[in-house]
Amino acid sequence: HVHTMGEAAAQPAFPALRGLLLLTALTRAVAVATSTQASVVSRATWRPSVLAVSPHEAATLLGGAGRARAIWEQLRQGVDPFDEDALPKTPRARARLLSSLSPPAAETIAQSDSSCGTRKLLLRLEDGLSVECVVIPSPNGLFSTVCVSSQVGCMRGCAFCATGAMGLTRSLTTHEILEQLFAALVACKRNGMPPIRNIVFMGMGEPLDNLDSVKSALEVMQDPFGFALSKKHLCVSTVGPSPQSIRALTSVGARLAWSVHAAEDSLRKLLVPTTAHSMAELRDAFAQVLAERNDRGLMVEIALIDGVNDGLADAEALHALLRPLPGKTRVNLIPYNVNEGLGAVGRQFKPSSSSSVSRFQKYLIERELICTVRETRGDGESAACGQLAVSVRAP
Template sequence: MYSFKGINKSDLTEILVENSFPSFRSDQIFNWVYNNLVIKPDLMRNLPGELQKFLVNNFLMENLKLIKVNKSRDGTSKFLWELNDGERVETVLIPQSKEERFTVCISVQVGCDLGCNFCATGLNGCKRNLTTAEIVDQVWQISRYIDKNNLGELRNVVYMGMGEPFLNYDNLKKSIRIINSEKALNIGSRRITVSTVGIVPKILEFGRDFDQIGLAVSIHSGDNDKRDKLMPINKKYDLNAIKSALKDYYKLTSRRITIEYLMISGFNDSIRDAKKLVDWLGNMNVFINLIPANPVDGLAHKPSPENKIKNFKKYLDNFNIPVQIRASMGEDVTAACGQLRLREE
């Protein structure tokens, strides 16, 4: 049994030809699934009955079952999905201002093993990687949800949900190609961003594979000792190693890198911390997102006060470093950064 959303059009063409169906049928099927958002073969009216039956018997068309949608006061929606083996993951749909455009934040793993001490996702470890089809299906299901509810347009895809994308690299790569393909979900390269904690060996490989896809790196401190306390992975890939990899990435792609910086009260929000970040950045071409830490049950951190965040930003402004304070979205339904945890379990 093939998972339909885990294969590209050339794969489908090969499967059809091997089973004595004309190659042009793959165009028709992809059009039904990705343009018309139809997955029931008996509704694909221009396909012969024999091919409809073949699809039913040989292809798994859906990988996610919707369990629950939690809607925030700010318009953010958090989707809880059940996978075919009973595991569960979450996806977040975020409105962009009032333009009827949306960003979807998708997951790549069931949980996470990295153990960052500000993030709910890692509290129960990682149960497994998501398949290519399970990653793609999040975007497909959200596209159908937007279409059914006449909400507008799915504009951006960010790999910033549950799990570390570079620890599921093969399926990450395959899913990007399907999400980006004009024959499939057709999300433009510059509207896709992958976020990593800094898995150094994969940064340059990612640049070679996708020189137009956005890269965001979670740093959260310009001091190795502090980052060790926040993110255990720093003991393996520290700030020096990450900076070297990012410089190589920029030489290869000429793409500006987004730096994510979580603002944690009393820990990394002083002017001294801002100076450490500036010193670490050097002359790298970056854009900084300052993110107020979101509360997580079982974790002690608190968001920095507003005046601290503004003073931190002002210090970066003095060095002409592009920076914004990112608004927290979906906190009341635990859909904000660092809060995804499968609370319904």
């Protein structure tokens, strides 16, 4: 029997081959059916984290504003609403919660303390990646500040920063930012630390490279039915990647801080290699934002490095750069914190001497700039400014 080409293609000549093709088709069909069934089950059982929905959305899911307020009251106190003792007492309310939402997803897998009371938390995210945040009690013991991260790693590559040496893995979602605050609330509750009053976006990552999530997190932080924090106690710190990204800060509900580190363009490029605009262009963008927001002023941060950016010429250049800014500019001098594992440039850095820091501060104060020196806290546990980096990654 002679087959045409079409017949040969449609009906294999050998029974064994025909059987193999049939088995392959059946295997694929079963796999598709199993995958589809698993997908349906997954969609049916998946529930968002309690911190992935706004207080208003929680009220809709839970069938009333009263229950949502009760849940958020627990969250503000550092209590997981899904703990057995915290669950609603009535079966109906309990079932509604358990079927609608899931517990905070980030897990605190390590904590470390410094002698000054600062506590660093290492959180494992749902995908196995890790991120750090830091709880810093005030010297007078009245309140705590939480330094939160906006990304896993950072693409800005600051030469003195451990996070920059990591590179960028990914940005955090809104609820991953909020879960850092919740983890900090839990740590404060369990360890007798002062209540949390301030939140600063000065951890891992560049907030302007993840602005949508940062803005959404700030909204929940300020929501009177959310974390109920004051706008004046929230601060977003940025290197100012571009004038365009800086101008997007006009609508951000927080105080603003600019990580300058050097006023002179070539030196700034050395310290922040991704700098693509002149410092004057970035300054002018901040001036526009401050005017539109009617802010009282901008905080400017300088990590002082011995023999690099701590001379009087550097102070003079900084004063000239900041002079056109509206409002009261406050300069915060940060003695450089030594980091291991930096690049060739960063490995050479040393902290400025106390005399150099004092001289720099004196120069600015004499020219009517508010200038403070940040107390170094958490450096013993690699929890200080520029030291956050994670070694625990997804498997």
